[in-house]
Amino acid sequence: MKAALGANVAYAETNLIDGFSLEMTARDVDSLNAAASNIAAGTPVAITFLPGESYDARVAVVRAVRKLGFEPMPHFSARLLQSVGEFECYLHRICEAANVTRCFVIAGDTAKVEGPFPDSMSLIASGAFERYGASVLGIAGHPEGHPHMTDEQCWQTLETKCAEIGRRGMAPLIVTQFAFDADRTLRWLETLRSRGIVAPVRIGVPGPAGIKTLMRFAARCGVGASTTVLAKYGISIGRLIGSAGPDRLLDTFARSLGPQHGLVRLHFYPFGGLEKTVAWIRDYDSAH
Numbered sequence: 096m097k098a099a100l101g102a103n104v105a106y107a108e109t110n111l112i113d114g115f116s117l118e119m120t121a122r123d124v125d126s127l128n129a130a131a132s133n134i135a136a137g138t139p140v141a142i143t144f145l146p147g148e149s150y151d152a153r154v155a156v157v158r159a160v161r162k163l164g165f166e167p168m169p170h171f172s173a174r175l176l177q178s179v180g181e182f183e184c185y186l187h188r189i190c191e192a193a194n195v196t197r198c199f200v201i202a203g204d205t206a207k208v209e210g211p212f213p214d215s216m217s218l219i220a221s222g223a224f225e226r227y228g229a230s231v232l233g234i235a236g237h238p239e240g241h242p243h244m245t246d247e248q249c250w251q252t253l254e255t256k257c258a259e260i261g262r263r264g265m266a267p268l269i270v271t272q273f274a275f276d277a278d279r280t281l282r283w284l285e286t287l288r289s290r291g292i293v294a295p296v297r298i299g300v301p302g303p304a305g306i307k308t309l310m311r312f313a314a315r316c317g318v319g320a321s322t323t324v325l326a327k328y329g330i331s332i333g334r335l336i337g338s339a340g341p342d343r344l345l346d347t348f349a350r351s352l353g354p355q356h357g358l359v360r361l362h363f364y365p366f367g368g369l370e371k372t373v374a375w376i377r378d379y380d381s382a383h
């Protein structure tokens with residue numbers, strides 16, 4: 096099961112940072128290049144699937160991640176895909192170009208369904224991932240709830256997706272939406288485990304960023320950013336200039352995570368600041 100998390104998790108029991116993963120967009124390739132010497136070989140790097148990108152550009156990013164010695168985990172946004180052909184052509188190209196074996200399925204933020212895939216389950220059920228040799232399939236976790244489902248529907252969908260991925264011979268990996276509220280994530284992890292979901296979880300952590308950037312992404316992604324939660328995170332609402340890192344968030348995780356939360360690692364969302372995020376991770380790691 097641990098293998099689903101990727102490389103570098105050997106000592107993870109004693110170090111919160113060990114075995115972290117990163118997310119990037121097509122715009123972050125130069126930053127990944129610049130930061131590469133500070134990132135362990137084999138680190139999983141998720142690649143977002145955003146509207147308006149060309150497939151040539153998407154394939155080039157996946158290839159660049161592999162070439163730098165990292166483990167690409169390309170996203171597939173179900174609702175954005177216009178046909179089975181489009182989906183399988185991209186999957187085929189990245190398998191050929193970069194020997195991809197881990198993928199991540201997500202609904203996608205569009206109200207209109209562009210093709211035959213209304214949700215991530217329909218992509219999983221297509222059978223294409225195992226046919227192309229994927230061994231790990233990532234799905235989203237929503238510790239703060241889901242914009243289009245009740246909590247109970249959310250848990251049932253998560254259970255069904257994990258079971259279906261397993262039934263198809265792949266290992267499920269849950270990657271959570273980023274959050275500023277450590278306590279809420281910890282409670283969600285306890286419920287997850289009490290419901291018998293044993294898949295490893297990567298907790299989504301915001302990278303260090305300008306406060307305005309953090310607020311913009313929180314609003315865009317539906318992530319809770321109440322004054323109370325932000326204060327705990329280290330952001331005072333009276334001071335919107337400047338930047339904030341996840342120091343306190345990770346301090347809380349380091350203090351509170353235990354066997355009751357199961358297999359857990361971190362997943363960083365750099366929001367356009369990949370180099371800065373990697374430097375921050377190194378500093379936090381050496382200070383602790």
Ligand SMILES: NC(=O)C1=CN([C@@H]2O[C@H](COP(=O)(O)OP(=O)(O)OC[C@H]3O[C@@H](n4cnc5c(N)ncnc54)[C@H](O)[C@@H]3O)[C@@H](O)[C@H]2O)C=CC1
Binds near residue numbers: 201214236241271
């Ligand atoms: N890293 C990322 O890109 C992340 C993105 N998200 C967002 O979370 C949302 C849910 O994704 P999944 O958990 O994969 O859901 P899912 O694919 O399992 O869908 C669950 C249910 O919600 C409905 N649904 C999902 N997105 C919808 C939308 N935009 N409009 C109307 N109905 C929708 C689906 O039809 C389905 O019935 C997506 O909008 C996704 O973009 C969440 C976490 C991380």
Ligand SMILES: Nc1nc(=O)c2c([nH]1)NC[C@@H]1CN(c3ccc(C(=O)N[C@@H](CCC(=O)O)C(=O)O)cc3)CN21
Binds near residue numbers: 143272273315364
């Ligand atoms: N609901 C939802 N939708 C998403 O697309 C999404 C999430 N949640 N959760 C976190 C990740 C982070 N994602 C993204 C999406 C876009 C950029 C992006 O376009 N960045 C631009 C700058 C845009 C800006 O600053 O507003 C860049 O230059 O990197 C970065 C991360 C996608 N993700």
